[in-house]
Amino acid sequence: MTVALSVRGLTVAYAQNPAITAVDADFAAGAMTAIIGPNGAGKSTLLRAVLGLVPRRAGEVAIFGAPLARVRGRIAYVPQRASVDWDFPTRVTDVVQMGLYRQLGLLGRVHRRHRALAEDCLARVGMADYATRQIGQLSGGQQQRVFLARALAQEADLYLLDEPFAGVDAATETAIIGVLKGLRDAGRTVVAVHHDLATVAGYFDRVLLMNGRAIAQGPVATAFTPDALQATYGGRLALAPTAGQGVA
Amino acid sequence: MTAFLQLSLTPLLIGALVAATCALVGNFLLLRRQALLGDAISHVVLPGIVLAFVITGAVAAAPMLLGAAAVAVAAVVAIEAVKRLGRVEPGAAMGVVFTTFFAAGVLLLEQTDTSAVHLDVEHALMGNLESLVWFAATGPGSLIDPAALARLPSELPRVAAVAVVVVALCWLFWRPLALATFDEGFARSIGIPVTALGFGLVTVAAIAAVAAFDAVGSIIVIAMFICPPAAARLMTDRLGRQVAWSVVFAVVSAVLGYMLAGYGPLWLGAQDAVSAAGMIAVVSGVILALAVRFGPCRGAPRRG
Secondary structure, eight states: OOEEEEEEEEEEEETTEEEEEEEEEEEETTSEEEEEOOTTSSHHHHHHHHTTSSOOSEEEEEETTBOHHHHGGGEEEEOOGGGSOTTSSOBHHHHHHGGGHHHHTTTOOOOHHHHHHHHHHHHHTTOGGGTTSBGGGSOHHHHHHHHHHHHHHTTOSEEEESSTTTTOOHHHHHHHHHHHHHHHHTTOEEEEEOOOGGGHHHHOSEEEEESSSEEEEEEHHHHSOHHHHHHHHGGGOTTHHHHHHHOO | OHHIIIIIIHHHHHHHHHHHHHHHHHHHHHHTTOTHHHHHHHHHHHHHHHHHHHHHOSOOHHHHHHHHHHHHHHHHHHHHHHHHHTTOOHHHHHHHHHHHHHHHHHHHHHHSOOTTTTOOHHHHHHOOGGGOOOTTOOSGGGGGOHHHHTTSOTHHHHHHHHHHHHHHHHHHHHHHHHHHHHOHHHHHHTTOOHHHHHHHHHHHHHHHHHHHHHHHOHHHHHHHHHHHHHHHHTTOSSHHHHHHHHHHHHHHHHHHHHHHHHHHHHHTTOSSOOOHHHHHHHHHHHHHHHHHHHOTTOSOOOOO
8 A cells, every 4th residue: 555644643732632642544545535533533633734734742744755845736625614714705716726826826827728727627526607606605515616626726646625525415425526536546645534424435445533543544344343433433423323334 | 286286286195095005905904804903003003103203213204114013013913912822802802902002102102202293192093184285396397396306295205115015015925815815724735824924914004004194194094994995895706806996995085085175164164174084084984885885796695
């Protein structure tokens, strides 16, 4: 297994409370990995620490074998939708073109090929007809697809998505998973925070189960077991039987 | 014509430049939910200006700009500290810091011998736009006469220079500023120094505010940081056009406000003109009210 993203002994604390403690995890290149765990398990924090968005108290992160600063251009991040200012005066196409920032720099002109790339990315998520809408006028699912299109425009090798299916409609979920599988089939690495235990086996190749610390990881077939879920969710796992069916 | 050149041209130019500069920066402050910062900065700069005066003993632009910018940055750091250490919400932290700084400035001003210069609280609030006259002008020929031009009020080249700097910085950092304002997490993930940009923005806002404050008083600064951008937001859903609208609204407020202050009371039968600074702020408020009622993008977009 080639490792795209390697995390060793990663510890992050907000104020005095540790959010994640000594997490060791390897994310396989060219695979789709789900990060799974209860609310407050530190799943988003793990992604944010990998990206350097929150300071880490201890631990190492290697992306394609290099430190973050050297490989930023190869990473695309789709934050939780809640982090965005929906009233901002920007159109859908402008949002997608934000994905070109590292290419364009401060003053680089937006050429026809850039606009064509943005259009193409919008088309891939089924949002080509909404290019001139203000971003806040879209539904939650449509907004999520636009942010995926922005990530596509980054033409990255590693895609980190924070709850891409939260609050989206079924059509959007299908569209997003299709795009993500397309990325994987093209050799890209996809890591997503995921909540719906029932769809893990259908959507993902590998899982990382965590609750403050890493509990189990590996291919869905071997790591996504009732025992591991029990260890992750403790007594709170009301969905255990359903999740059990998902185990291949 | 000569009367216009002597009495109205320079106040109009200075008013319009100041208004446009403040509105330009105000767009980003407004979008970052920091609109109150314009208000805060225009208060916070007072101790900076007084300190610079105490140290240098003169009303000079450069040390005052430096003093004001330094105090503004100190205030921003203090706001962050109050927010984090005191676990206070941002608006409250801003309010606590700028009131304290302003009060300190008033005390400092009281204890300083400023009898020889026009540095007092009323001047700080209302400015002296009407007094920025150009008596060296003798006719249209003065506009190309170096001797006459050299005797323009020194506020004019100063606010013009600040306007140029602010426009250049906004142009240069437009893309990362927009990105960091819209989606901070994403901006950080692609390596944009979001915190440094935020500090840069408030520093530029402080410089714009202090140049304006000196020339026209803080009431225009506060109004121009908020009203034209807020009205412009209701006119369009694109950032570039919003900024363009805000500059238009700011210039219209300055010109119309100055004219109305000078001639409006006479039309109504009153004897004296009213404060130009006050009237400019009022006009910008009226423009905002009209935009709220008639602006095409006033239907607040909601998340889906």
